[in-house]
Each structure stands twice: as structure tokens, then as C-alpha cells.
Amino acid sequence: MKAQxxxxxxxxxxxxxxxKLAERASLGKRIRRNWELYLFVAPALVYFVLFHYLPMYxxxxxxxNFMPAKGIMDSPWVGFAHxxxxxxxxxxxxLIWNTFGISLYxxxxxxxxxxxxxxxxxxxxxxxxxxTVQTVTYAPHFISVVVMAGMIxxxxxxxxxxxxxxMAWVGIDAxxxxxxxxxxxxxxxxxxxxxxxxxxxxxxxxxxxxxxxQLHEAAIVxxxxxxxxxxxxxxxxxxxxxxxxxxxxxxNILGVGFEKILLLQNSLNMESSDVISTFVYRTGLVDAQYxxxxxxxxxxxxxxxxxxxxxxxxxxRTSETSLW
Amino acid sequence: xxxxxxxxxxxxxxxLFMLGVYVFLCIALIVVxxxxxxxxxxxxxxxxxxxxxxxxxxxxxxxxxxxxxxxxNSKIWSGYLNTIIYTVLGTxxxxxxxxxxxxxxxxxxxxxxxLFVIIILVTMFFNGGLVPTYLVVKDLHxxxxxxxxxxxxxxxxxxxxxxxxxxQTTIPRELQEAAQIDGCTNLKLFVRVVLPLxxxxxxxxxxxxxxxxxxxxxxxLLYLNDDAKYPLQMVLRQILVLQExxxxxxxxxxxxxxxxxxxxxxxxxxxxxxxxxxxxxLPIIAVYPFLQRYFVQGxxxxxxxx
Numbered sequence: 297m298k299a300q301x302x303x304x305x306x307x308x309x310x311x312x313x314x315x316k317l318a319e320r321a322s323l324g325k326r327i328r329r330n331w332e333l334y335l336f337v338a339p340a341l342v343y344f345v346l347f348h349y350l351p352m353y354x355x356x357x358x359x360x361n362f363m364p365a366k367g368i369m370d371s372p373w374v375g376f377a378h379x380x381x382x383x384x385x386x387x388x389x390x391l392i393w394n395t396f397g398i399s400l401y402x403x404x405x406x407x408x409x410x411x412x413x414x415x416x417x418x419x420x421x422x423x424x425x426x427x428t429v430q431t432v433t434y435a436p437h438f439i440s441v442v443v444m445a446g447m448i449x450x451x452x453x454x455x456x457x458x459x460x461x462x463m464a465w466v467g468i469d470a471x472x473x474x475x476x477x478x479x480x481x482x483x484x485x486x487x488x489x490x491x492x493x494x495x496x497x498x499x500x501x502x503x504x505x506x507x508x509x510q511l512h513e514a515a516i517v518x519x520x521x522x523x524x525x526x527x528x529x530x531x532x533x534x535x536x537x538x539x540x541x542x543x544x545x546x547x548n549i550l551g552v553g554f555e556k557i558l559l560l561q562n563s564l565n566m567e568s569s570d571v572i573s574t575f576v577y578r579t580g581l582v583d584a585q586y587x588x589x590x591x592x593x594x595x596x597x598x599x600x601x602x603x604x605x606x607x608x609x610x611x612x613r614t615s616e617t618s619l620w
Numbered sequence: 621x622x623x624x625x626x627x628x629x630x631x632x633x634x635x636l637f638m639l640g641v642y643v644f645l646c647i648a649l650i651v652v653x654x655x656x657x658x659x660x661x662x663x664x665x666x667x668x669x670x671x672x673x674x675x676x677x678x679x680x681x682x683x684x685x686x687x688x689x690x691x692x693n694s695k696i697w698s699g700y701l702n703t704i705i706y707t708v709l710g711t712x713x714x715x716x717x718x719x720x721x722x723x724x725x726x727x728x729x730x731x732x733x734x735l736f737v738i739i740i741l742v743t744m745f746f747n748g749g750l751v752p753t754y755l756v757v758k759d760l761h762x763x764x765x766x767x768x769x770x771x772x773x774x775x776x777x778x779x780x781x782x783x784x785x786x787x788q789t790t791i792p793r794e795l796q797e798a799a800q801i802d803g804c805t806n807l808k809l810f811v812r813v814v815l816p817l818x819x820x821x822x823x824x825x826x827x828x829x830x831x832x833x834x835x836x837x838x839x840x841l842l843y844l845n846d847d848a849k850y851p852l853q854m855v856l857r858q859i860l861v862l863q864e865x866x867x868x869x870x871x872x873x874x875x876x877x878x879x880x881x882x883x884x885x886x887x888x889x890x891x892x893x894x895x896x897x898x899x900x901x902l903p904i905i906a907v908y909p910f911l912q913r914y915f916v917q918g919x920x921x922x923x924x925x926x
Contacts, residue, residue: 327731332806333724337736340721343774344743350756351748357755368755413648419641429649431909436652438904440835442853443897446860447655450893458658461673494652502920522634555838559861573750580751581842593749601745 358591371587378591387570395571398557399549402485407545409489410496411538415526417497418504433494445559448487449474474560477568484553484560484569503537504530539617547604550596572596656905663687663894667887670894686895689888696896698848699855706851707833710770714829715822717774722783723810726791744777750842757843768843769851773832779825782921786821787814824918827911831904852900859896863889 353368358378360371382388413433420426439447451459452473463470473479511529520528554573561569572592580589604619612618657677662670666681674680690696725733747753753772762768791814799809815822837853844850908915 323731326729330727330730330806333727333730334732336720336724336806336810339717340775340780341736341739343717343771344740346760347753347756347772347774348743348747351752352746353748354752354755355748357752412644416641416644416648419638420645425642426645429645431912432649432656433652434912434915435656435905435908438831438835438908439901440837440853440856442835442837442856442860443901446856446893446897447659449861449863450890451655456671456673456890458673458676461676464673490652490655494648498916498919521637523637559857576750581754586751586755590749590751593751597746597749604745 355590355594357587358594360587362587362590364586374587378588379595381588382592382595387575390567391570391572391575394568395550395573397568398481398484398553398571401481402488402553403545403549405485406489406492406496407542409493411500411534413493414497414500414504414534415530417501418530419522419526430494430497433497435494436491437495439491441555441559444487444491445556448483448560452483475562475564477565480560480565480568484557488553488556499541500534500537503534507533535615536617539611539615540619543604543607543611543619546607547600549603550600659894659897663891663898667891671887671890683891686891687899689892690895690899693892695847695855695858696852696899699850699852700900702849703834703852706766706769707830709766710773710833711826711830713770713774714776714779715825718776718780718783718825718829719815719818719822720810721775722780723787723814725780726784726787740777740780754842763843764845764849766849769836769839770833772839773836776829776832779828782918783821783825785921786818791817820914820917821921823911823914824921827914828918834904856896856900860893 357368357371359373359375360368361374362368362371417426417430420429436444451457454460454470454472454474459473460470471479473483507530512525515525515529550572554571554577557569557571558574558577561574573596576589576593576596579585579592608618608620654677661675661677661679663686664682664684665675665679666683669675669680724730725737727733748756757763757768757772760767760771762771795813796809799813804813835853837851837857840849840851840854841857844854
């Protein structure tokens with residue numbers, strides 16, 4: 297392998313390489329030379345057109361009164377009627393509050409934890425213990441949402457759940473976690489943290505591997521304690537990664553956790569568990585109000601895009617790290 | 621000398637700090653591990669003791685009835701079989717579409733690649749949403765077919781970018797050019813030269829996509845209406861979440877020997893729950909530590925912006 301690439305490098309000096317030739321060749325020739333590559337991307341492009349661009353075209357039914365018999369094109373326009381109906385509905389503010397509430401709660405608790413955990417992993421000595429903790433904390437990432445929801449329901453069952461038993465043993469009177477609306481968000485967020493905090497450390501550990509050891513040596517000479525070095529060397533090194541992750545998280549704030557919320561929702565906790573995405577699912581596919589549901593979904597996407605752009609701009613101004 | 625001096629001076633504070641680090645990691649370990657061990661123990665413990673809260677860590681009143689119930693349950697079997705079929709075919713389709721496209725987009729002499737990349741990246745920020753996507757799937761006559769489960773997720777933009785970055789950074793460009801000088805066509809180059817050098821990325825892609833198919837329930841909820849086609853996760857949803865403890869879900873076993881040994885339907889149901897969680901999750905959790913470095917590698921390649 298190595299000998300081969302050396303040989304190739306020797307070639308580089310002598311013969312004109314095909315790409316260099318190609319750069320000089322006409323556009324038509326360059327396209328014809330690599331005609332097979334167009335076949336390589338074709339299936340993927342067909343996929344994106346069918347399942348991403350066609351639905352984008354279909355978004356117009358948000359401004360129409362979609363009738364399946366007439367099709368997307370011929371259904372009559374209604375302007376912003378569906379949006380107005382949504383904004384003026386009695387559940388509008390509940391949905392907004394729940395969506396933002398759950399997302400921001402999850403962000404506040406779930407975002408710092410992987411960072412702290414990664415910094416701790418980075419300090420621990422490489423060995424069996426560290427490897428075990430890493431393997432175990434990564435594992436819940438692979439548990440499906442359905443099993444996760446099943447575990448939550450089983451553990452919190454008022455009659456037999458182990459969490460309830462443990463709380464009783466400690467002497468706490470456990471609330472009705474699954475049916476009391478006040479507890480829904482906490483149950484959602486804590487289970488989310490349990491499942492994803494470990495896996496979330498990987499990206500920070502990758503960034504921490506890039507810390508310059510000379511900085512640590514110099515700091516040791518200056519008598520900096522271990523804690524101070526973590527705080528003033530390791531943490532600043534991963535700030536760009538933290539910023540990028542924060543932007544990405546903010547951009548997804550309204551899309552959060554749809555699959556799990558749908559599974560944990562019941563008629564008793566609905567007032568605090570119903571979010572925009574579950575509402576879109578219910579009105580659209582259960583009640584078949586296609587146009588209205590699409591309008592609500594479009595509203596969701598627009599807010600999402602605005603948030604992403606806004607956060608990216610703030611990040612750019614304050615830290616010089618941004619997505620684009 | 622100086623270094624050693626200050627190291628000794630600050631060593632008490634440092635030792636305290638390290639103690640804190642290890643205590644923190646121990647807490648993390650216990651918090652994550654405990655629920656997993658509890659489920660494993662509960663699946664082989666007497667449901668009476670589990671429900672009474674007497675079993676809290678180690679199995680008590682060991683019984684394998686839970687697993688007998690799972691294996692006698694035809695719904696779980698058919699769900700398992702369906703999931704294996706969807707996962708294998710879905711992952712094969714994912715790889716067949718993602719890898720060639722990622723390779724083509726990694727080639728700097730590929731005219732039009734910027735345009736294609738933009739077309740693909742746009743879909744990360746804008747999407748039609750639930751209903752318009754549903755209408756497309758319906759118009760393509762995919763409702764209630766396997767196609768609805770694997771075609772709408774044929775490519776993940778994230779995985780495509782990860783694979784492209786891999787091809788760009790690890791396959792030496794000189795090697796490809798040398799092969800071309802020897803008269804190798806692009807197809808031959810991809811199949812004979814690039815793919816054999818790409819085992820790590822093929823493994824990562826297969827694992828990411830495969831786990832996705834194995835764990836997915838939403839597409840089946842949206843697009844399937846025939847119980848016989850349900851994958852394992854939909855059967856799990858009926859048992860664990862909707863708690864449909866009909867004779868059909870808990871299986872014929874309710875009228876069998878095990879039922880006689882149990883006091884109530886509820887006990888059978890609770891035993892079945894723990895066992896089915898283990899049976900459905902174990903394949904992934906057991907395999908994952910051996911493949912951990914590939915998963916980790918995948919996330920890392922993805923984190924390199926490109």
C-alpha cells in the first residue's frame with residue numbers, strides 16, 4: 297500500500313495526471329469522462345426529489361382546501377385561513393408553551409451534562425474502569441423509543457414501579473408521574489438525559505483529544521492545579537464545539553422528541569404533553585384535516601428556521617464560531 | 621525539578637479533585653446501569669416478588685416463564701421476523717444508494733458536485749412535513765407495503781456527508797489517478813479499489829442504518845395498517861405502551877400451564893414485559909461493545925466539518 301502510493305507520487309512529477317489534463321479539457325469532455333459518476337448519484341437524487349422536494353411542493357395545500365379527489369393542483373386556494381384558525385384557537389398558546397417548555401427544559405438539563413461528563417472522562421486514567429463507564433453510559437443510546445417509553449411506564453407504575461417503591465422506602469410520597477400534568481415534562485427530560493448524556497460525550501471527547509499538551513506542561517510549571525487546568529485549558533478548547541452543538545440544538549427546538557412524547561401521551565397528561573408535532577400528527581393523520589395540519593407544520597418549520605438563523609447570528613457576533 | 625515541586629505542593633487539592641471526578645463517574649455508572657440490571661433481573665424473577673418491590677437488584681424466585689411466554693407468542697415471533705427482513709433489506713438499500721453517491725460527491729473532478737451537494741443539504745433545513753410526505757407515499761401506492769418503511773428513509777443526509785468525508789480524506793487521490801491511467805473505469809475503480817479500502821465506513825454506515833431500522837416504529841405507525849406486517853417495535857408498543865393484554869398479545873400461553881401457575885393475568889403480563897424488553901434489545905446491546913469503536917469513529921468523522 298505504502299510502496300504503491302510512493303510509486304504514484306513519483307509519477308506525479310513526471311507524467312501529466314489525468315485530472316490536470318481534465319482541468320484543461322472542455323466542459324463537455326469533463327462531463328463525458330465521468331459519465332458513470334452521474335449514474336452513481338442518480339438513485340440518491342431520485343430519492344431526494346421524491347421524498348423531500350415533492351413534499352415541499354405539496355406544502356402549498358397549507359394555503360388551499362385540499363380535496364383528495366381533486367389533487368394538490370386543483371384544490372381551491374383559501375389564503376391564510378388555516379393559519380388564522382390555528383392562531384385564534386384556544387389551544388394555540390398551550391401548544392406553544394408546551395413545545396418551548398419541554399425543549400428549553402431538556403436543553404437546560406441535558407446540554408451541560410455531556411460536557412461535564414466528557415471533561416471527567418478526560419481526567420480519568422485510561423483503564424478498565426473508564427472503559428466500563430463509557431461502554432455502559434453509551435449503551436442506552438441504542439434502546440428504541442418504544443422500549444424507553446415502556447421502561448418509563450413500568451418503572452413509574454403507581455402499583456408496582458420500582459421508582460415508586462424506592463421513593464416510598466426513602467420516605468417520599470410519590471406523585472402520579474404518568475398522569476399528573478405537572479410531572480410530564482420532568483419525566484420526559486430526565487429519561488432523555490439518562491438515555492443520551494453518555495453518547496453525547498463522544499463529540500466533546502474528540503475535541504478534547506486536540507488539546508495541546510504543551511499548554512498543560514506550561515500550566516503545571518506555573519503551579520496551576522488540576523481543576524484550574526480543566527477550567528482554563530480544556531474547557532476553552534472545546535468552546536467552538538459547544539457553540540456548534542448549541543446552535544444545532546436551538547435549530548431543532550420545535551421538532552424535539554415527537555416520537556417519545558407521542559408514546560407517553562395520555563388523556564390525563566395531555567394539557568402539558570401536547571406539542572406542535574403531536575398536534576400535527578393527530579389533526580393530520582388521525583382526523584385527516586390535511587390542509588390545516590400542513591399549515592400548522594409549516595408554521596413550525598418557519599419558526600424553526602428563524603430560530604436557527606437568529607442563534608447562528610448571535611453566535612457569530614459573540615464568539616466567531618457559526619454554522620455558516 | 622520545578623515541575624515536581626509544584627506537583628507536590630498542589631497534590632492534595634489535585635487528589636481531592638480526582639476523587640471528585642471518580643465519585644462523579646461512579647454515580648453516572650450506577651444511575652445508568654441500575655435500570656438495565658433491574659430489567660434483566662426482573663425478567664427472570666417471580667412477578668409476585670417484583671410487583672411487591674421485594675426484588676430490587678438480584679433475581680429472586682428465579683423463573684424462566686417470561687421467556688417461555690415470549691417464545692410461545694406468535695405475534696412477537698412474526699414481529700421479530702418482519703423486523704429482521706426490514707432491517708436487512710432496508711440497510712442493503714441504504715448502502716447501495718448512499719455509498720456510490722457519497723463516492724461521486726467526494727471526487728473533485730466531478731462536474732456539478734457543488735450543485736448536487738446543495739440540493740441535498742437544503743433538505744436538512746426545509747422539509748414538507750408530515751402530511752405532504754404522507755400524501756407522496758400514498759400517491760406512490762406504498763401504503764401498507766414494505767416500501768413505505770424503507771424507501772422514505774433510503775438516504776440519511778448525515779450519513780451521506782460522513783461517507784463523503786471519509787472517501788475524501790482517507791482514499792489517496794494518487795491511487796485513484798494511477799488506476800485511471802491504467803485504464804480503469806470509474807465503476808471498476810469504485811468496486812475494485814475504493815470499496816476494499818473502505819471497510820470501516822461500510823461498517824459504520826451498516827450499523828447506523830441497521831440500528832435505525834431495528835428501532836424504528838413511526839413509519840409503521842403512519843403507513844402500515846395490517847397487523848401481520850408489523851415490525852417488532854409495533855408489537856412492543858402494543859405490549860409495553862398501550863398495554864393491550866388481550867389473549868392475542870399475551871399469546872395462547874394464558875390458557876396453558878404457566879397461566880395456571882400464575883395468580884392473575886396482570887402477573888403474566890408484567891413478566892412478559894420484562895422478558896420482551898430483554899429479547900428485543902439484547903441483540904443490539906450485546907453486539908454493540910464489540911463494534912463500539914466503529915460507532916465512535918462514525919460520530920468523529922461526522923464531527924469533522926466538511
